[in-house]
Amino acid sequence: MGALARYTARRLLGAIPTMLVIITLSFFLLRAAPGGPFEMQRALPPQVKLNLERMYHLNLPLWQQYLDYLGNILHGNFGPSFVYRSITVNQLIGQGFPVDIAIGVPALLGALLLGIPLGIVSALKQNSWLDYFPMAVAMVGISIPTFVLAPVMILVLAVMLHWLPAGGWSAGDPLYAILPAVALGLPLIAYAARVMRGSMIEVLNSPYIRTARAKGLPERTVILRHALRPAMLPMVSFLGPAVVNTITGSIVVEEIFGLPGIGRFFVDGAMNRDYTLVMGVTVLYGLLIVLFNLVADVLYGILDPRVRFQ
Amino acid sequence: MPVLEVRNLSVRFATVSGGTVSAVNDISLSVERGEVLGIVGESGSGKSQTWLGVMGLLARNGRAEGSARFDGRELLGLSHGALNELRGARMGMIFQDPMTALNPFLSVGRQMTEVLQRHRGMDRRAAERECIAALEMVHITDAPRRLAMHPHEFSGGMRQRVMIAMTMLTRPDLLICDEPTTFLDVTVQRQILALLDELRQRFNTAIVFITHDLGVIAEIADRVIVMYGGRVMEQADVHTLFADYRHPYTEGLLRSVPRPDVTSHGKLATIAGNPPDLAHLPAGCPFAPRCVYREPRCETQMPELLDVGPAHWRACHHVGALGKLETAA
Ligand SMILES: Nc1ncnc2c1ncn2[C@@H]1O[C@H](COP(=O)(O)OP(=O)(O)OP(=O)(O)O)[C@@H](O)[C@H]1O
Ligand code: SF4
Numbered sequence A: 001m002g003a004l005a006r007y008t009a010r011r012l013l014g015a016i017p018t019m020l021v022i023i024t025l026s027f028f029l030l031r032a033a034p035g036g037p038f039e040m041q042r043a044l045p046p047q048v049k050l051n052l053e054r055m056y057h058l059n060l061p062l063w064q065q066y067l068d069y070l071g072n073i074l075h076g077n078f079g080p081s082f083v084y085r086s087i088t089v090n091q092l093i094g095q096g097f098p099v100d101i102a103i104g105v106p107a108l109l110g111a112l113l114l115g116i117p118l119g120i121v122s123a124l125k126q127n128s129w130l131d132y133f134p135m136a137v138a139m140v141g142i143s144i145p146t147f148v149l150a151p152v153m154i155l156v157l158a159v160m161l162h163w164l165p166a167g168g169w170s171a172g173d174p175l176y177a178i179l180p181a182v183a184l185g186l187p188l189i190a191y192a193a194r195v196m197r198g199s200m201i202e203v204l205n206s207p208y209i210r211t212a213r214a215k216g217l218p219e220r221t222v223i224l225r226h227a228l229r230p231a232m233l234p235m236v237s238f239l240g241p242a243v244v245n246t247i248t249g250s251i252v253v254e255e256i257f258g259l260p261g262i263g264r265f266f267v268d269g270a271m272n273r274d275y276t277l278v279m280g281v282t283v284l285y286g287l288l289i290v291l292f293n294l295v296a297d298v299l300y301g302i303l304d305p306r307v308r309f310q
Numbered sequence B: 001m002p003v004l005e006v007r008n009l010s011v012r013f014a015t016v017s018g019g020t021v022s023a024v025n026d027i028s029l030s031v032e033r034g035e036v037l038g039i040v041g042e043s044g045s046g047k048s049q050t051w052l053g054v055m056g057l058l059a060r061n062g063r064a065e066g067s068a069r070f071d072g073r074e075l076l077g078l079s080h081g082a083l084n085e086l087r088g089a090r091m092g093m094i095f096q097d098p099m100t101a102l103n104p105f106l107s108v109g110r111q112m113t114e115v116l117q118r119h120r121g122m123d124r125r126a127a128e129r130e131c132i133a134a135l136e137m138v139h140i141t142d143a144p145r146r147l148a149m150h151p152h153e154f155s156g157g158m159r160q161r162v163m164i165a166m167t168m169l170t171r172p173d174l175l176i177c178d179e180p181t182t183f184l185d186v187t188v189q190r191q192i193l194a195l196l197d198e199l200r201q202r203f204n205t206a207i208v209f210i211t212h213d214l215g216v217i218a219e220i221a222d223r224v225i226v227m228y229g230g231r232v233m234e235q236a237d238v239h240t241l242f243a244d245y246r247h248p249y250t251e252g253l254l255r256s257v258p259r260p261d262v263t264s265h266g267k268l269a270t271i272a273g274n275p276p277d278l279a280h281l282p283a284g285c286p287f288a289p290r291c292v293y294r295e296p297r298c299e300t301q302m303p304e305l306l307d308v309g310p311a312h313w314r315a316c317h318h319v320g321a322l323g324k325l326e327t328a329a
């Protein structure tokens, strides 16, 4: 395990340049976009605008703003929001992120806990209704976009049946999280099931499974001991893209259900050129993606004895 | 009683387009205790599918029909549970590529001990002791440490030794070897052949040795079956087959083996033409399109497997002498 710890440390160090590139690119791209945080429909008096820009250091040369920003981030400080004046970006993220956790984590867990067994059953019962039915549902789940699926769910489960709230958020009340989590999770479950089915079928056709059967092992042992672990590898690789999917999906889902998550801030911030807010959310998203890719790589190495951590 | 008796075995695969691939067609043969039966033929001639069919290891779209009796017991149609009592215990199979035939995710020890746990009801520790002895039996040194290793930490030849040791743990009556030396270089190949022969003598295990290498056949086999288009073309003891073959296809195979005593100007004769399309087999002899001795009836009438000498059979209509290929070369 010493090697694993060293590998993890090295990968974390390696993530620093990646994050730096993400930060630098988004910083300058954002500034290069036309408009600014204080250019509203009704123009501010020049003196007010100047004061505001001074307050937020927007009058300094760009490179200096950049270095200041980097310094602040190192201290975990994303700076003040330009639009929600009196609130810092840290506070906004602190309010919004728990909402995303509350819908994103169940969606991801559901994808793994339901998608994997569904995929395995489909693979084992290949070409029976236990295969066709879940896979047809999965096909539908993948191809119907969230902005169609979610309103339909709202219409049926909230408006018509009154089982669940149609939208909005009430911290601590899980009822509000159900529909958004399902809307976010369904395509992920479907995707996971398809990946799992494909990899299980492939593994079951491999020569070492034939060897296991030639040894007279019961089918249960063949699957649990010989096939499951290799079949899980593509699921591990699926983890990284799944997190990205959850993030992009959450932006849409938050919009549809009117949730106060950070995806909302991201969109509003981009509209209003709220530089610090957009940067803060970008850095957070970047960190999540880098982190889960690292987790995936480590898991991969633990599952596959041929991978060496060095 | 032969250890294995195959009667009218056919193996067919359903294709996605709704057709049928007839990989093995109405084959009959038997394997005697302690002998080495060589199976030769070009790629696609049905060598592997015959034995996968016997072992109940066909792909999902495959079906075996006919009869295969192991020690008097019918294998085809046997329940999974009953078949698993025999597979790995009294009959074993080893494959071409030992890298992919061993599970890369499990230690060699795990893969070996599970055989004894399954068939001998041993606990893990006792099984491990047996496995160490088995590895030593196939001349693997430092066996206790090797048990903890994974297949990728072994060389190709060593992996095949592990496969052999694993399959021989239960001292099977029948060991099917499907081109076990094809991926190995010549010296390692010789060592593996010597090892198989040693084990056969020690445990009186019957060995079926599948190969397309006639050189290997000459070295190891007692009897030989030549296959083409999923059928037996010729069957004889190894000396007769090389010295007095009676089938045009056997002749073709022998001509395409490089021989040090014949200077062919570095060129290797191969049989002209392609193997038959198993989804649309001709009514007559499957070899007819490529055969230099072809007669009109060859294309309409399937030649029967008839004896042409003591323990020597062939399926061919041709009556005169062979040797055309020799003079043509
Ligand atoms: N699952 C399958 N579906 C359809 N056809 C198959 C299937 N498995 C094997 N076949 C066909 O059966 C035929 C005989 O295959 P077999 O594996 O017995 O050949 P072989 O004599 O062992 O050749 P090789 O020397 O290449 O191993 C081949 O033409 C192959 O394409
Ligand atoms: S039966 Fe006819 S075609 Fe077939 S091998 Fe004999 S001579 Fe050739």
Ligand SMILES: [Mg+2]
Residues within 6 Å of the ligand: B047, B048, B049, B178
């Ligand atoms: Mg083969």
